[in-house]
Amino acid sequence: MRHLALTAMILMVLLVATGCSSYQAVLPQQQVPLADLSTTSSYEILGPAVGTASGGVLFWVIPVGRENKAATLVSPGGTVFAASLMSSGRYYSDPIISAAIYNAIESFETADALVAPRVSIVSNNYLIYSQKTATVKGKVIRLVP
Numbered sequence: 001m002r003h004l005a006l007t008a009m010i011l012m013v014l015l016v017a018t019g020c021s022s023y024q025a026v027l028p029q030q031q032v033p034l035a036d037l038s039t040t041s042s043y044e045i046l047g048p049a050v051g052t053a054s055g056g057v058l059f060w061v062i063p064v065g066r067e068n069k070a071a072t073l074v075s076p077g078g079t080v081f082a083a084s085l086m087s088s089g090r091y092y093s094d095p096i097i098s099a100a101i102y103n104a105i106e107s108f109e110t111a112d113a114l115v116a117p118r119v120s121i122v123s124n125n126y127l128i129y130s131q132k133t134a135t136v137k138g139k140v141i142r143l144v145p
Contacts, residue, residue, distance in 0.1 A: 020125050042144045046111055049140040051104025054133040055096050063095075064129075071101035071114075097121070100134040111140035 055066030097119055105111050117138035124131040 043112075043141040044144055045115075046108045046140045046142055049104040049107045049111070049114065049138060051100045051102065051107060051136045052133065053096050053099035053103055054131065055099075056129055056131040058129050060128075060130075066095055067099040067103075069099040069102040070095065071098050071105065094134070096132050097134045097136070100136040104136045104138060105140060108140045108142075110142050112143045113141050114138045115141055 053067050053069070056064040058064050100119070101114060101117060104117070105114050114136070115138055117136050120135045120137075122133045
């Protein structure tokens with residue numbers, strides 16, 4: 001009986017401690033039409049920027065360890081400074097990706113926007129907890145008055 005209880009306890013520990021991991025890279029799938037890029041503003045490219053954010057979810061609903069930051073986005077067609085990741089914009093509703101975009105823009109003190117962002121996502125999923133890390137790369141620009 002004791003041996004059976006020890007075996008059950010070892011199996012429970014292994015079940016809770018194991019999980020799976022995945023990687024996803026997101027690139028813009030559609031070009032912004034040139035007519036939408038017309039603007040009277042000028043800008044200066046400051047250079048490449050990288051932003052990272054991570055967080056988790058406990059019991060599928062409780063956010064854990066997320067940064068309370070969000071990137072404000074301009075839709076394509078508004079200005080050339082739109083940070084359009086995908087035409088549907090579905091990835092911007094994710095708070096971890098939004099925080100990574102914010103961190104990329106904030107990596108340059110005078111940056112105003114992030115152009116052509118690319119997102120890499122690494123997810124680790126366990127029985128009751130999932131962890132996601134998003135890394136955003138793009139060019140940051142500063143508006144010239």
